[in-house]
Amino acid sequence: MNVLSLTLLGVLCSSLLTGLIIFFLKEESHRLRTWLNLLGAGLKLVLVAALLRGVYLGKTYAWSFEFLPGLPLALGADANSMLFVTLSTVLWFWTTLYAVGYLEDSPHRSRFFGFFSLCVTATTGIALSANLMTFLIFYELLTVSTYPLVVHRGTRKALQGGRVYLTYTLLGGAILLLAVAWLYSLAGPVPFKERGVIQGLMVSHRRELQWLFLLFMIGIGVKAAIAPLHGWLPRAMVAPAPVSSLLHAVAVVKAGAFGIVRIVYDVYGAENAAELGVLPPLAIAAGVTIVYGSVCALFQDELKKRLAFSTVSQVSYIVLGAAILGPLAAIGGLVHLVHQGLLKITLFFGAGNYAETLGIHRVSEMNGVGRRLPLTTAAFTVAALGMIGVPPLAGYVSKWYLSKGAVTAGDHWVTVVLAASSLLNAAYFLPILYRAWFLPPPEKWPAEHSFGRWETHWMLLAAPLVTAALVIWAGVFAESAFSPLAWVKLIAAREYGP
Amino acid sequence: MSGLILGPLVAAALAFTFPKRGRGMAWAAAGVVGIAVLSLIRAVLGGGVQSHRVSGWGAPLGIDLRADGLAVLLLALTALIAVAVTGYAAPYLRAADSPEARHRERYFWPLLLFLWTALNALFLSRDLFNLYVALELLGFAAVALVALEGKGDALRAALRYLFVSLSASLFYLLGVALVYGQCATVDLALVAERAPRGPALTVALALMTGGLIAKAALFPLHFWLPPAHANAPAPVSALLSALVVKGAFYLLLRLWFEALPVFHTPAAARLFGMLGAAAILWGSINALTQSRLKLLIAYSTVAQLGYLFLVFPLMTGRDGRFGAWCGGLLLLGAHACAKTAMFLVAGNILRAAGHDRIRELAGIAQVLPVSAFALGLAGVSLVGLPPSGGFAGKWLLLSAGLREGQWWVAAVILVGSLLAAAYIMRVMTRAFAPAVPGTWVRPVPPIMEGTALALALVAVGMGLAGSWFVELLWLGGPWP
Amino acid sequence: MPDADPRLYLLAGLALFAIGFYSLVVQTHLLRRIMALNVMGSGVFLAFLALALKAAAPMPDPVPHAMVLTGIVVAVCATGLALALADRVQALEANEETPAPEEPPSAETGSEPEDAG
Amino acid sequence: MIPQLLDGTLVLVVVALAWRALNDRDLFRGVIEFIALGLLLAMAWLRLRAPDLALAEAAVGSGLTGALILSALVRMRRREQAAAGQPAGVATGPWAKDRAKNFSRVLLGALSVAMLGTLAWAALSLPAKARGLTAEALARLPDSGVTNPVTAVLLNFRAYDTLLEIGVLLLAIVGVWALRRGEWPAADLRERPLLLSLLRWVLPLLAVGAGYLLWIGASAPGGAFQGGALLAGALVLALLSGLGRRLLRRGRLVRTGLTIGVLVFGVAGAVALGWTGGLLQYPTGQAGAWILVIEAAALVSIGLTLGLLYLGGRPGEK
């Protein structure tokens, strides 16, 4: 074990250990818990930055441990995993900050932050998994650690939402387990490798591989909320806002999307998958989900539900990118992994602020919030516009690459889908913005809290502002060397390069 | 090896003679057994299978003890759980300073130590008749422990358990008689050498197997288990579910894979597999419909025992043999720890709430956070979520099934896992609901919660140490 | 007197076993079931000893004899335990409403001989 | 011819009596038949050349078990009568005129017959002349420290079985004591002076007899179990007559007596382990002495245990 592999473990443990310690903290030790949280998140940021630099310089990070013979638990850092791990680490830091503010004075915070840290540990683990088995392990860990967060409030609705969530994800997990076991029995241990590891089976086990792909997509598609497996997502909205952000932007949904990317690129290999003929159905499913999610979002009055269906729609962009052969689409999909995360988390932070500060839960109650919460609403607006795909914001970059990739691959219908989706996005976001900025505020907000100097608690305010800034940065400086896009191009080059 | 028998046996006798020293005796026995188990593990890992000829004669005239990987694993598991129960039982039994409580504590310790003796004897012996005596010792201790609860349901359950256990023992013993008539020995290894395929041994094996599956509570002979396990005192339920039924299963493994492997035909194996599958489904579905927590856990045991019997069909081929063996036993270990944790949690809940009706248990996570956490972790292992021991075991079984082309096994495992998730969820949902005032009336000492959590952690952590277990299980296993 | 034919006793043992098993399942009275278990056990012992007689040169096989002796002792222990349990159960059923006379075992610890020494 | 006839009759009577004992409408008669069955079985053991077992069966299998069941029956009957005159559901047995019940009974009967057939088929397929372990046992007999082969098997060749068995005995009494408080038989000795004076003579004699059986066991039928059974018989008599309480006054002494078998056996096993490196492997040439010590302790425990089982619970004052 060397320093390099220690860095990997450090990334995991920075949240795992803090989480475990937090579990055993007394409810009252508020300050200690906050510091621990921020310390863990900050430490992780530093470690990931180091990792990022190392990977960029071409160092190999690997750590493995055989927990069953021939079945290593392996961590590694390749370009792909860095993309996700960086995203989740950055967002986690701000989500933590936000959550500390958001949950001030609510009960069971030790439990909450314990699971919160576990959840991020699992996400990091998913990102850093170097083989399919490790991925599976962290994937299930994610399921388990998010459940207590979803039901955190303990209300009947929360419990019901949690039950639905667990039912979906466990079913998906079981199918994924079957797929993994099956693939292992065919191919032995399955490390993640660019261009896939199944070349040897292409001739002899063609049919099995097709079935397996279906199983994988169902198993992971649950978390990625591909229609019709998305049913849990809107109901999980009962969770506190930081959790929703986590679910939608950082952890669960992203883990699903990332898993699909992994399967397509690093298990099957895009070209192998194309040859097996499994990509077009996936693309179609993604396309359908994009439109369907957007349409559903249109009819939601509850803000968080609208955002949830928006997620259903947006995540499938990533899937779509993976399902279309060619580097351009890949770039579009992968970069949207980051962009959607930034956008959606900003939106949820905003929604959380509305709920926490003014007691607003519905779109119809949002008249004039821009005047009461100008900074929050500004961040919200940036993110909403980004979602719609207004240049030069982040969303625009993803959509641009996606449609270019689709055209190159000859899938012209995709551009239609993207256009339709953008229109729909506009249709469900613009009214909100209009209400927020241009309609007069009501005489009294449903439940207003006052937080002194700022429009709301400073922690609640800092997080969306930062993420909104990131959204702008990711779009405006997309072509610079330090942007998500630049990194994604590196990945695409490795997958499709010579 | 001898310390494993003599330690708890002598301690049991002393605990009975000096009732006030019961707990001390249990700890003393735990010390002796702990040292013995550790040195035995070292010896087996270092020098392979260890044998001991009792009284120095050796089979066939004398009795041989042998410790291979399987035996050592179970001995260690027994020691672990017995120690945990010892730690847990003291505050549990002293819940109230009533005459009943004093009475229960006075007899609990010797009975616990007898149970421990019996399990150790069972795992070490390689002599069919000696195993019979060990089985009886085990059965009596288990029944007496169930009856210790003293309430009507517990007594009735104990009586039913006793009847099943005794008649099952007699079936087993008749089988032993036939084996002796045929082979002129009751030593497992010699029987394997001298066993011709014929009616006598077929019927003998059928008799012994019948008796043992009744003791192991394999569907459809599981009917005695839920009432007995659900009505016993919590630490006793834990011991019964974790270890006692496993003892009979262990003996079945010995019989089918060591003494009479020639009878392990695909047809017989499939029969076991079918019963196992039926047990998984039936037990899980029943667990889903129970209204009491302890009954739910007990039915879950019925289901989980079914998995163990999937080892039989998976051992017929060559490819999946090793994986199935290790998977089954890893699952056994993980279930033992997880189930102990669950029953201990149930004991905590019973103590805190005065009942274990699931519907009325809102707020466990709030009132007993450590217990709720333990319950969740144990559930993780039971469902088979990674990286728990349950996951590692199921993974091995699953891959063995796929490798052998036995798809139905894979299907059963997955469906069983989902059903397990469903019934665990029933409880966990209650756990996170806000507590209803007046439900939780008594505090629970930290040690009772801590013990449960520790075992749940072991169950989960077992998966990470899978390689170590596999290495151990390889030693002296039934490999061609 | 010449030795008996072991097969005769072997079959008798098996018959006892079957009779015992049938009665165990069919009968409802606890005492009958306990006796049935004993009869089953006697059947097994009979079979054991008949098999021991088969090896009667120059004397019957002593190993099964020892086993049966062990078995008899175990059987009487089982009977004792079963009877005590059956008695408690019957006491419960006989007066379901009022608790059995020994519940709670009041003043037991003070007067039991276990404490007298 | 005559021996065959005798064996045939004995076997038939045994089987018939077994059936009667378990299915007699009158439970009391059933119990008596059960006791008689035990005595007949003791005869069968004799015919199978197992005098050690005949002794044990007569004393334990028939006598003590019978006494246990009989006293339980009396207790249950009394309770039934005391309980509001219900027609004692427990005592009626299986004679309900229920069709489903009849059907299942027929089914089970068929099943049992089939089982018997299979068993017989298997048993008759066994080799006619078994090898057995007689030769091995006799070859090692000179090293075993005793000359009675059964004792040699019990306390040397398979001493480990016996150790566990003594454990079972102790466990049984612990279990019974945990379950219920024993009922001292309500004997008023003033009304039974003859019994009292008889027992005063007989009990010490039985104790000496038990010691004698122990001693003789090394070379002839007898041993700790038979001696223990005799002792148990004495104890049962003492309990029946009300004298037992006088013998069992000191709780710790009684408990020590119950456990001494396990303790001495266990400690002997451990000492032997340290001495020779084998569990229960007696030092060369000393086997006889070791066996005697172990047996003596076992005798006390066996006698006390079996006798106290009759009490049906832990001895209490009321």
Added chain:
Amino acid sequence: MSFLDFLSALLLVPALFFFVAGTVALLRFPDLYSRLHALTKADNVGLGFAVLALMLRAENGVEVFKLALIWGLVLAASSTVCFLIGQEAVRRGLKPWTRQSP
């Protein structure tokens, strides 16, 4: 066959006679009380003769002693048991059979 053996065989005749007579009495006597007589008297005498016969065949004094002891114990026991049974019968109000009663 030595003289002692012959004598011993001869003694078995009365032994058998008394056993048979005792059994017949047990069957024929009208009530429990009378049957007690059958058990305590005829059978005891029968046993006495049998023991005597066996004593003559005994190889050493030890066996003679044991036989005598057994006989004595049986006598004492049967007398006591007779009393216990009779006492219980009286306590339960069992009326003895008399000529007059049917």
Added chain:
Amino acid sequence: MPALTVNATRHGSLPPAALKRLVGRAVVLALVWLGFTGDDGSSWIVGLPAVLAAAWISARLWPGVRWRWSPGGALAFAAYFVRESCLGGWDVARRALSPRPDLSPGLISHPLRLPAGPARHLFCGTVSLLPGTAVVGIAPDRIQVHVLDQSARVEADLRELERRVAAVFGITLPAEGGAP
């Protein structure tokens, strides 16, 4: 029953009388052991503890009761007992084997003249073994006897027996009718 009211010897220091009693009984029991094992000297390894234990049991069950006996009376009694036993056996046999059982049974009450203690026990124990009589009840001052043949001779027989038992223990009986 005085025996019942006398407490067992308490533990601790044994009074000399108790010790003497213990030794006495041990000697008797040792004789029994000797009878069992004959000249096998090594048997005393077991025999000695067994005898001591038995003596202890005996002492616990039967604390100090003093009695004396006369060897002559005992011998005479033994002869009488054997003769009467045979007669009793014959009596039963005769009645049993006769075509019509020759019975006229009944219960009679017999006043006791022997003092309480071993003598009375010996008397009661013997009655049942003698022709035509069986004890079915014992009261402090009388016994209830079931007789096979209600005739005057029974009374005489019983009185005769009483006399002989008294001789064994060297007791002088009170005059007729003067029961204690």
